[in-house]
Amino acid sequence: MSPDPRLISRRHLLSAGAIAGLGATFSGSRSDAAALVVPGARQFTVNQPLVDAFVRRRGGPIGTSGKVAVAFRCDHHLNKFIQNLLPFHRKYQIPVTVAAMSQMFSIEAGVNGSTSMSFPALQRMALENGFEVANHGATHRDAPTSQDLRNEIVHSKAKLSMSLPKLPIELFVPPGVGGTGYQGFNGGLAPSSFQRYLAGRLILQEHALSTGYTPGYWSMSGDPLDSMGNVHVGLDAAVFARRGPLFVQAAGQLGRGVSFMYHPSSLDTAGLQAIEQFMAWCAAERDAGRLEILTVTGLMMSSFSGSIRHNLLSGTSSFKSGWNGWNGSAARWILQKEPAAWYARRGAQSAALFKDVLIGDHAGSVRQLRIPFRSPQGTRVRIEVFDVHFPGHLRVTREISLPASADFRLVHQYLALPLTGTSIVRVQITPLSGGELHVQEPQLLAA
Numbered sequence: 001m002s003p004d005p006r007l008i009s010r011r012h013l014l015s016a017g018a019i020a021g022l023g024a025t026f027s028g029s030r031s032d033a034a035a036l037v038v039p040g041a042r043q044f045t046v047n048q049p050l051v052d053a054f055v056r057r058r059g060g061p062i063g064t065s066g067k068v069a070v071a072f073r074c075d076h077h078l079n080k081f082i083q084n085l086l087p088f089h090r091k092y093q094i095p096v097t098v099a100a101m102s103q104m105f106s107i108e109a110g111v112n113g114s115t116s117m118s119f120p121a122l123q124r125m126a127l128e129n130g131f132e133v134a135n136h137g138a139t140h141r142d143a144p145t146s147q148d149l150r151n152e153i154v155h156s157k158a159k160l161s162m163s164l165p166k167l168p169i170e171l172f173v174p175p176g177v178g179g180t181g182y183q184g185f186n187g188g189l190a191p192s193s194f195q196r197y198l199a200g201r202l203i204l205q206e207h208a209l210s211t212g213y214t215p216g217y218w219s220m221s222g223d224p225l226d227s228m229g230n231v232h233v234g235l236d237a238a239v240f241a242r243r244g245p246l247f248v249q250a251a252g253q254l255g256r257g258v259s260f261m262y263h264p265s266s267l268d269t270a271g272l273q274a275i276e277q278f279m280a281w282c283a284a285e286r287d288a289g290r291l292e293i294l295t296v297t298g299l300m301m302s303s304f305s306g307s308i309r310h311n312l313l314s315g316t317s318s319f320k321s322g323w324n325g326w327n328g329s330a331a332r333w334i335l336q337k338e339p340a341a342w343y344a345r346r347g348a349q350s351a352a353l354f355k356d357v358l359i360g361d362h363a364g365s366v367r368q369l370r371i372p373f374r375s376p377q378g379t380r381v382r383i384e385v386f387d388v389h390f391p392g393h394l395r396v397t398r399e400i401s402l403p404a405s406a407d408f409r410l411v412h413q414y415l416a417l418p419l420t421g422t423s424i425v426r427v428q429i430t431p432l433s434g435g436e437l438h439v440q441e442p443q444l445l446a447a
């Protein structure tokens with residue numbers, strides 16, 4: 001029996017990086033994609049309590065209502081990340097999953113190293129920008145003995161958790177190593193690699209999930225285990241970053257998602273320019289309602305056909321039943337209705353509008369604050385998310401100029417809810433200049 005040509009072309013695409021004729025390759029419908037999914041028992045054994053906590057943190061599957069989800073991963077080299085990539089992530093409000101080694105700040109020296117950073121600085125950056133940190137081994141070196149494997153996988157996880165106490169280390173990202181390839185594991189070429197090799201078993205003993213090198217787009221089935229070991233699309237070469245939109249469109253035809261990866265150390269001027277253009281495109285697609293930008297673990301949790309997505313601010317997310325826990329009356333805002341939606345309107349005497357929420361089981365999850373704003377004449381506003389009792393534990397703050405517009409426009413801010421030490425966060429909107437300001441009920445979505 002000859003192999004399914006669609007499967008071949010998809011593997012060819014993602015494993016060999018051959019992207020010529022991309023548009024022609026992906027004419028398949030969603031039912032074609034479903035036919036490629038082989039049902040049956042898992043080929044690996046998970047640490048169920050870790051998986052349960054992973055799902056609970058995000059409030060269940062992240063439904064995208066038929067939109068493609070994408071994620072970005074940064075492969076350490078934090079000096080260049082801070083210098084070149086962090087400004088893009090902030091400018092376009094795009095979260096990133098940082099693959100970090102537990103010894104990166106001591107062993108990764110030089111201009112392409114990570115020595116300008118520290119664990120406390122990385123943790124703070126993650127909380128304030130909605131980044132997540134994944135275990136990428138202790139040293140990024142091969143582990144030819146079982147004791148070496150324990151050092152690289154188990155001890156590294158423990159060290160990262162100790163060094164980043166406010167971030168859950170739930171994901172393993174296999175480093176590219178030479179030699180024995182972690183005793184034959186070779187980065188996880190198939191889901192069964194996580195059972196067959198000691199490295200795979202240790203990874204799943206210590207982490208809810210792992211990426212790997214299993215070819216194909218990401219399932220977006222709502223079951224994160226369907227994404228175990230999935231591969232990324234590398235963006236280091238400008239030619240790949242320029243074709244980023246084609247990968248997204250191809251994934252969309254299959255009802256699937258894409259994870260993109262870059263090495264900050266490998267990007268030249270043309271590469272950086274191409275990545276910025278691609279991020280700008282992704283942000284514009286998101287803001288137009290055609291794309292979701294999640295973390296890598298959010299992509300694992302995403303559901304293409306689902307529509308329910310956990311919103312920490314409200315299960316209803318509309319002002320239609322009143323202020324819904326917001327301080328609108330006390331702060332002297334006015335609720336108004338249009339055919340499309342209810343919104344809060346700021347008056348001359350209005351104070352800051354806010355709502356406090358318990359984070360509970362959702363501690364440690366990355367969140368996407370999404371606020372529809374409208375200002376017919378344009379105005380300035382500050383958005384904040386902070387720990388009500390201990391503002392030093394979490395304070396995310398951004399000032400935004402809203403251009404004059406007759407329509408509501410989405411503003412996004414990603415952040416991570418601290419895993420420890422914070423119980424209640426406040427989401428607050430403060431007008432900074434005069435003029436009309438209209439706000440539809442904000443959402444703090446799992447991402």
Ligand SMILES: [Zn+2]
Pocket residue numbers: 075076099136140175176
């Ligand atoms: Zn790496």
